[in-house]
Amino acid sequence: MSVSGTTFASQDSGAKTMKTTPPFHPKISPSVEAETMAPDPVAADVVVSKTSAHTAAGDLGLTEPDKGQACGWSRFRPACLQCCNNANGVLFFLCMFSFTQGVIVNGLVNVSITSIETRFELPSSNTGIVSASYDIAFVVLALFVTFHAGQGNSKPKWLAFGSFSLGLGALIYSLPHFSTGPYVYGTGQTETCDVGGNSTSQDCSSGDTAGSGLRNYLYVFILGQLLHGVGGTPLYTLGTTFLDENVERSNSWVYIGLFFAASALGPAAGYLIGGQFLNIYTDIDIGRNGSELTEADPRWVGAWWIGFLMCTLLAWSITIPLLGYPKELPGAAEIKANKESEAHAKGGVDVASQPDFGKSWRDFPMAIKILLCNPTFMFVSLAGAFEGFLTSGLATFGPKFVEMQFSQTSGWAAMLCGFVVVPGAAGGNILGGVIMKFFKLKCRGMLRLCIILGGVCLALYLVFLVQCPNIPFAGVTQRYTNGSMDPLVSGLNLSSQCNTDCYCQEEFYTPTCGADGMQYFSPCHAGCTVLTDTDGTKRYDNCTCIWYDSVASLAETLEGKCDSTCGTMPLFLAVFFVIMLLTFANNPLATGATLRVVPDNQRSFALGVQNIVGRLVGVIPGPIITGAILDSACLLWGESCGQTGACLVYDNQHMGYGFLALMLSAKALATILYVMAYVSYKPPPSVGMVKTMTQTTLTRMDSTAEIAVVST
Known part of the structure; x- marks a missing residue:
C-alpha cells in the first residue's frame, strides 16, 4: 500500500477515533496496523520460515536421539552402535x-x-x-x-x-x-630370420571359429x-x-x-x-x-x-x-x-521451497525447468563437464602418452602416471576443501577461485610443448642402415633387401633395439639369425640389416625398445602433477557452488542433472576425441588377419601438439564458463539484511502513521 493511501485511510478513521482516544496516544487505523504487521511479504516469509525452522530444531531433543534417528536395523538398535551415528x-x-x-x-x-x-x-x-x-x-x-x-x-x-x-x-x-x-x-611367431624357410603366419580361420563363442x-x-x-x-x-x-x-x-x-x-x-x-x-x-x-x-x-x-x-x-x-x-x-541459503536469487526458490514441492512425480517437469532456467547452475555444470573432458581423456591415455613420448615400457609408464595423477587428484580435492574452510568461502568466492585456478592451468598446459624426438625406427622414420638403396613407400616399408629372404611375420610386434641404436620391428626384421637367451635376457647376433661400424661392434642387439636420450620427462611429470593438483582442487569448489546456487530440497536432484551433463558433454566423448587425436599421430599400425589393430609407433611432435590444442581448448572453455557463472550469480539478501530492511520499514511506517493522525 502506498504512503498516500495510508494517509487517506488514517484520515478517514481518525475522525471517528479522536473522540475516544487520548490526544497523545492515537489509535492507528486497521489498514496501517495491517501494513505494519506485514510490511514486506518476502521479508516476512524469510523471518517466519527461519523462526519455524529454529522451533522445529528445538523440539527434537538433540541431547539424545529419538528412536527414529537411532542407528540400527529394524528393532535392533543397540547403544554401542550410536557412536557411529554421526x-x-x-x-x-x-x-x-x-x-x-x-x-x-x-x-x-x-x-x-x-x-x-x-x-x-x-x-x-x-x-x-x-x-x-x-x-x-x-x-x-x-x-x-x-x-x-x-x-x-x-x-x-x-x-x-x-x-x-x-x-x-x-x-x-x-x-x-x-x-x-x-x-x-x-x-609363437618366428623370432629370428629363417633364411630359405617357409612363411608362417596366424591361422585366421581357426581363430575366428574358436573366438566366436x-x-x-x-x-x-x-x-x-x-x-x-x-x-x-x-x-x-x-x-x-x-x-x-x-x-x-x-x-x-x-x-x-x-x-x-x-x-x-x-x-x-x-x-x-x-x-x-x-x-x-x-x-x-x-x-x-x-x-x-x-x-x-x-x-x-x-x-x-x-x-x-x-x-x-x-x-x-x-x-x-x-x-x-x-x-x-x-x-x-x-x-x-x-x-x-545462498541460492541464486532467480533460481526458482519461491516454487521449490513450497512444502509439498518434489513429493510427487508431477513436479518432475517443473523441477527440471527450475534447474535449466538457473543460469549459474548451468554454467557451473558445463564448466565441470569440460573439466571432466580433460581428466577422462588424460586418465585413459596419459600412460600411453608418457610411454610413447618418452620411450618407456607400458608398465613403467602406468606406474609413473599413477605416482603423479593419484597424489595430485587426492591432494587437489583435500586442498580445495581446506581452502574453502580456511577462507570461509561463499558462492562468489568459490567461483572466483575456480576462475583463478583455471587461468593458472592454462599457462601450465604449455608443458605439452616439452617433447622428445622420435627414436630412429627402421622402415618407419628412416631407411634401413644396411639397405640404403631401398625406397620408402609413403614413409613405411618394413621389408628391405637385408630381410627379404627371412619371411618375417608382421602380426606380432617384438621391438628390438639394434646394436646401431636403431629400433626394429622384430629380430627377424633386423635380419638376426642367432638367438642367445641368458637369464631371461635375449640377445641376437649375425643381424644382416645392422651396419656394424666401430661403435656398433661394441654394442649388442637386445629385445625391447631402445632407450631414449631425452631427459625432459622429470620436468613434464613435475608440471603435470601441479596441473592435476589444481584441476582436482576445483572439484569441491564447483560442487560447493552447485549446492549453493540451487534450492535446498533440489540439491540431490541438481547433482544428478549435473553429473548427466558432465558425462554427456565431457566424460563419454573425452576419451573418444583424445583417442582420435592419438590415432591421427600414428606412424605404424598393427595388423592381424587383414584387420587394423592398435597403433604401434607415434609421431611424438604431432602427438604433443595435438594434446596441447585439445587441453587448451577444453580448459579455456571451462574457465570462460566459470566467468559466466560468476557474472550471472545473484545472491539472495542475507538474513541480517532482511531483518534490517524489515525494521527500517516498520520504523518508517510508524512515523508515517503518527504524521497522518496528527495532520487529521
Whole structure:
C-alpha cells in the first residue's frame, strides 16, 4: 500500500477515533496496523520460515536421539552402535564406498582391458563399449534416483542399494573366467630370420571359429559395467548431499574433500592390486602356471579376475552398515536451520521451497525447468563437464602418452602416471576443501577461485610443448642402415633387401633395439639369425640389416625398445602433477557452488542433472576425441588377419601438439564458463539484511502513521 493511501485511510478513521482516544496516544487505523504487521511479504516469509525452522530444531531433543534417528536395523538398535551415528561415521563408510568404486571402475577395469581382449579375442572397439557402459547406466538412472530420493526417501537406503549393486557387478564381471575352459594360446611367431624357410603366419580361420563363442562374453562384461554404473549413481549425488546436510557449513567442504580424496585413491589401489595379479597366470585356480610364457610375451594373460572377487566382498560388507543409518542424523534439523541459503536469487526458490514441492512425480517437469532456467547452475555444470573432458581423456591415455613420448615400457609408464595423477587428484580435492574452510568461502568466492585456478592451468598446459624426438625406427622414420638403396613407400616399408629372404611375420610386434641404436620391428626384421637367451635376457647376433661400424661392434642387439636420450620427462611429470593438483582442487569448489546456487530440497536432484551433463558433454566423448587425436599421430599400425589393430609407433611432435590444442581448448572453455557463472550469480539478501530492511520499514511506517493522525 502506498504512503498516500495510508494517509487517506488514517484520515478517514481518525475522525471517528479522536473522540475516544487520548490526544497523545492515537489509535492507528486497521489498514496501517495491517501494513505494519506485514510490511514486506518476502521479508516476512524469510523471518517466519527461519523462526519455524529454529522451533522445529528445538523440539527434537538433540541431547539424545529419538528412536527414529537411532542407528540400527529394524528393532535392533543397540547403544554401542550410536557412536557411529554421526557425520564422522557416515564419512568413513562413504569413503570406503567411493574407494571401492574407484578400485573397480577406474582401476581394475582399466588394468584388465588388455588381458580381456587377449583372453576373449575382443577388439578394442568392443572393450570401449564395455568401458562406456558405466556412464550410460549413470546417465539413464541419475534423474530417477536423485528426484525419487528428494521425495522424502532415505538417502542411506539408496546408498546401501548402490553398494550392493556395485558388488554384484564386480561378481558378474569375473564370471566369464569360471564359465570358460582353460586358456589355450597359439604357437609363437618366428623370432629370428629363417633364411630359405617357409612363411608362417596366424591361422585366421581357426581363430575366428574358436573366438566366436568367446566374443559372446562381451555382453556379460557390459552387464557387469551397467551394474557398476547403477551402484555409482547414488554415491556421487546422494552421498555428497547427505554429508552436506549433516555437518555445519564451515566444515562440510572438509568432509566432501576427504570424500573425493578417497575416490581418487581408489584407482591407485586398483592399478597396484590389479597390476600384481596380472603377474600371476590366469588359470592358477586350476593348477596351471603358464610356465611356457613370460609376462612380456604378447600371449600372456594374467589373473585379472581375482581383484573383482575381492571387491565384491568389500562392497557387500559396506552395504550392511549403510542400511543401519537413519534418514536424518541427530542434530541435522538444527544444522539445517542455522544454514543461510545462498541460492541464486532467480533460481526458482519461491516454487521449490513450497512444502509439498518434489513429493510427487508431477513436479518432475517443473523441477527440471527450475534447474535449466538457473543460469549459474548451468554454467557451473558445463564448466565441470569440460573439466571432466580433460581428466577422462588424460586418465585413459596419459600412460600411453608418457610411454610413447618418452620411450618407456607400458608398465613403467602406468606406474609413473599413477605416482603423479593419484597424489595430485587426492591432494587437489583435500586442498580445495581446506581452502574453502580456511577462507570461509561463499558462492562468489568459490567461483572466483575456480576462475583463478583455471587461468593458472592454462599457462601450465604449455608443458605439452616439452617433447622428445622420435627414436630412429627402421622402415618407419628412416631407411634401413644396411639397405640404403631401398625406397620408402609413403614413409613405411618394413621389408628391405637385408630381410627379404627371412619371411618375417608382421602380426606380432617384438621391438628390438639394434646394436646401431636403431629400433626394429622384430629380430627377424633386423635380419638376426642367432638367438642367445641368458637369464631371461635375449640377445641376437649375425643381424644382416645392422651396419656394424666401430661403435656398433661394441654394442649388442637386445629385445625391447631402445632407450631414449631425452631427459625432459622429470620436468613434464613435475608440471603435470601441479596441473592435476589444481584441476582436482576445483572439484569441491564447483560442487560447493552447485549446492549453493540451487534450492535446498533440489540439491540431490541438481547433482544428478549435473553429473548427466558432465558425462554427456565431457566424460563419454573425452576419451573418444583424445583417442582420435592419438590415432591421427600414428606412424605404424598393427595388423592381424587383414584387420587394423592398435597403433604401434607415434609421431611424438604431432602427438604433443595435438594434446596441447585439445587441453587448451577444453580448459579455456571451462574457465570462460566459470566467468559466466560468476557474472550471472545473484545472491539472495542475507538474513541480517532482511531483518534490517524489515525494521527500517516498520520504523518508517510508524512515523508515517503518527504524521497522518496528527495532520487529521
